[in-house]
Amino acid sequence: MNLPRLTYPLYLLALSSIILTACNQPPAGGAANAGGMPAMPPPEVAVVTVQAQTVPVRFEYAAQVAGSREAEIRARVTGILLKRHYNDGQTVQAGQTLFSLDNAPYEVALAAAEAQLANAQARLSQAERNLARIKPLWEQKVVAQREYDDAVSAQQIAQADIKTAQAQIKQAKLNLSYTRVDAPISGIVGRAQKTEGTLVSGTDILLATITQINPAHVYFGLPDAEQQKNRHLAATGRFKLPPQGQYVANIKLSDGSLYPHAGRLDFTDMAVNPNTGTIEARAALPNPESQLKPGQFVRVVLNGAQRVDALVVPQRAVIEGPAGKMVMLVTKDNKIEPRPVKVGEWATINGTEAWVIDSGLQAGERVLVDGLFKAMPGTVVKPVDAASVAKATTPPNAAAPSTH
Known part of the structure; x- marks a missing residue:
């Protein structure tokens, strides 16, 4: 955000000009000088009277855009990459086929598994027939117990072989289906990392990446010191x-424009980054036009909080001094007095950008907002309410054009 600031050297230069001009002016008070010229009246300056009020505040941070979901596209089986079914940067849907691998070896493996199942079924039929012959003889004590036990075991082994063959068929069908590499999520698929004819060795090879950017996520850091301050103010009701x-x-985009869709803060981490002193936070925003891109640097503005009984001054009233921020106070005897202040959050009061003052001012004090170059510390001025000046200088609304 571009804040209206006045650097201290520029301010000193302006004061020096005022002093040089004042040397050629008669003393104040209306007395005539030797040439009969009247004294200059005190310069008129616009001021605001600081009052405690409840104001909405906002917090602004540097941030970076990321996709809400991201998936790496990898094949689950080894094979030659035969075909790519999308264009780089295309929007795809979950379940859509992106790549095809050579499936011939897996079709052969499926046929072999099916043959094994048929073999196992034949052995089971043979074992069941053999058991059917031996069982009556065993009941009549014609055959030994061992022969009967062997026939029962052969039947059980054949049944187990069928289950094994069925599992092998299921695995073969699964491997065959893995030769089609499908999108696990909906989103925008990036540039293909491998081309047709490449040997893909299973999950070790990255084929592409899919990013879901609607909604988009924006990551930023919340200063821990600021969070502690807000918790203390909240505990005291302020x-x-x-x-x-x-x-x-x-x-806010890099060109200063405001992104048209608002979102919500949906995640705040519990840990503080020891390197930056910040807490990671995330906001989720709708991104139907794909205007926000992963990796894009932006500024996030958080709205919704309020400062209670806060002292607020327009941002243009705060200048940069050698020791930090300061304001020009108009004392009870209408003299200019510089006052160092400590600023807090930004606020917008009746369309005017303002600073919340954490320390340095008291309610009822008057702060100069316009006419800074007309006065220097110790100068007597004529304070005028800034709201009255703005109202007097605002041109009347133009009459609406008549319609015929």
Whole structure:
């Protein structure tokens, strides 16, 4: 966000110009000088009176866009890549076939498994017939117990062989189906990593990547110090979280424009990154036009929180001094006094960008917002309410054109 700031050297240069000009001016108070010229009146400056109020605040952070889901496309079996069924960058649906491998070896394997099943079924039929012959003889004590036991065991082994053959057929069919590499999720498929004719050795080879970007995820870091401050303010009733703690997330693009779709903060990590002192957070936003791209750098703005009994001044009233931010105070005797301040969050009051002042000001004090170059510290000024000045200088609304 571009903030209206005044650098301290520029401010000193302006004050020096005022001092040089003042050397050629008669003393204030209306007395005439030797040439009969009247004294200059105090310069008129616009001020705001600081009042405690409840204001909506926003937080802005650097962020990076990522897909909400991402899947690596890998073959589950080994084979020669025969065909690719999509174009790079194409949107695909879950279950859509992306690649085809040579399936001839797997068709042969399936046929062999089916033959093994037929063989096992034949052995089972033979074992059942043999048991049917031996059982009456065993009941009449004509054959030995061992022969009967062998016949029963042969039947059981044949039954087990059938189950094994059936499992081999199932595995062969599964391997045959794996020669079609399908999309596990819907999304945009990236550039193919392998071309037709390549030997794909199973899951070791990455074929492509699918990214789902609607909704899009935006990742950023929440400063831990800021979070602790907000928790302290909330405990004392001076900070209100949004309903259910769900901040509304807006995105500023790299050109400064506002992304048209708002989202929600949907994840905040529990751990603090020791290298950055931040807590990872994520916002989810609809992305129907695919305007947000994975890897894109943006700025995320979180809205929905409120500061209670906060002191707020327009952003243009805050300038940069050698020791940090400061404002120009208009004292009770209408003199300019520089005052260092500590700023907090950004806020928007009646369409005006503002700073929340954490320390340095008291309710009822007057802060200069316009006319900074007309005054220097210690100068007597004529303060005018900024709202009255803005109202007086706003041109009347143009009359609506008549219709015929």
